[in-house]
Amino acid sequence: MSKVRVLVGTRKGAFILTADGKRDKWEVSGPHFGGWEIYHVKGSPVDPNRIFVSQTSGWFGQIIQRSDDGGKTWDTPGGEKMPKPGEFPAGGSNKFVYDATPEHGKPLTTHQWYDGTQHPWEFKRVWHLEPSLTDPDTVYAGVEDAGLFRTTDGGKSWNELAGLRGHGTGPQWQPGAGGLCLHSIILDPKDPKKIYIAISAAGAFRSDDGGKTWKPINQGLVSSHIPDPKAEIGHCVHHIAMSPKRPGVLFMQKHWDVMRSDNGGDKWTEVSGNLPTDFGFVVDVHAHEPETIYVVPIKSDGEHFVPEGKLRVYRSRTGGNEWEALTKGLPQCDCYVNVLRDAMAVDSLDSCGIYFGTTGGQVYASADAGNKWAPIVRDLPAVLSVEVQTLQ
Amino acid sequence: MIKVVLPPHLKTLAKISGDVDLEVSGPVTQRSILDALEARYPMLCGTIRDHGTLQRRPFLRFFACEEDLTHESPDAPVPADVASGREPFFIIGAIAGG
Secondary structure, eight states, rough: OOEEEEEHHHHHEEEEEEEEEESSSSSSEEEEETTTTTEEEEEEEETTTTTTEEEEEEETTEEEEEETTTTSSOOOOOTTTTOOOTOOOGGGGGGGOOOOOOOSSOOOEEOTTSSEEEEEEEOOEHHHHEESOOHHHHHHHHEEEEEEEEESSSSOEEETTTGGGGSSGGOOOOOOEEEEEEEEEEEEOOOOOEEEEEETEEEEEEEESSSSSOOOEEETTOOOOOOOOOSSSOOEEEEEEETSSSSTOOEEEBBBBBEESSSTTTEEEEOOOSSSOOEEEEEEESSSSSSSSEEEEEOOOSSOOOOGGGOOOOEESSSSSSSSSEOSSSSOOSSOOOTTBBBBOOOOEEEEEEEEETSOOOEEEESTSSOOOOOEEEEOEEEEEEEEEOOO | EEEEOOOOOHHHHHOOSOOOEEEOOOOOOOHHHHHHHHOGGGGGTTSSTTTTOOOOOTOEEEEETEEETTOOOSSBOOOOHHEEESSOOOEESOOOOO
16 A cells, blocks of 8 residues: 655754555654754655755754665765775764865856855755656755755765856845745656756756756746846746656745746746735645646735735646635644745545645645645644655 | 863763873874874864864864863973873863753
């Protein structure tokens, strides 16, 4: 029988929630890495028992953890092995060094700071880990300050794909309120050379050659703070999503506005429609219905909680514009949580399961595509990310 | 033998429960202690000092013999009681955090 494994990153550790295909009885394991901020936990589609974790701390910096047994045991890739006498210690699994070599053009040393001056690129943490669709040893990492890294040795060492920062607009990127973070990475299942990423507050970008070269894909986005309607960058993209069943059709939750693109990001159109507010962080797509999408509207950029004290997931079955509120099983009074950008996921069972976590520490699940919801757990630390694995 | 006391999170990361006893060759300084520590526990690379610059991470401090050694030169000799193993070298990670 199928199983699902929900991987939850929180402000104070990681949790693994498991259930059978009915998804009504859950086992909770954790906290793993208690006390550390866990920005993201994601399993390899090729080897589901291989799970990667971004573990961070203001004191101790960035750690990458890996499990090869579905989260029972963990190791820092390469760092677990005692070096032989005279051998330099590995410890490269947490080493993210920006590539500023002359081979990649002029040195990539600064980006725009909040006050308009140039500021050195400084690595802070890994926001998102995206395991390869074909190779269990290859993973992409989106980091703050914004850059894209890749490992091809299971996380032992990481190298920057410097063509992204170096494509030309990098010095104009500036941080959003949460930092200059690369938070979304989408790999195209039909075209292994196509990669989509998004950065707050630079925008969305696409590579058509496996990450060597990049171009901004932000035409059609409108942001009130940017006077130029054709501005290539500067948009605060909060998240992007794509159905693996229909590559090239992208959905975006921007700072304000829900958007879609039917041509790989070349042109975006707004699909906010009848949403009560089009500010928000998450957006995701039904596993089997590429026109069914989900968002959680948030009151405003100044008030990061759901409007009217009601936690409502909004679903569109028409690819946007026409939205319905999904409320059954969700609190409808005195609720003031947020759902952060990586904190929603869908499973691939026949009746598609939807999962999301809140800054109040609840993780909700729906086994029927959003019609009814129930909490899996209610009192975790603030949830930063939710991913789900469908296991056979 | 130098005795090093790590903060709890780094003990967990290094998968050790007690203090660390290290053999340090040559002059005993902050740098040589950290070099030996990272050689023995490679997963600690980058957690106490930056990978590239080897600068101490901002919220970590070094103490020994009831003295704050944080701002001493990394190449200055540590107190004799640390070098002889009579007193531990403390790496403290919880001064700030809010």
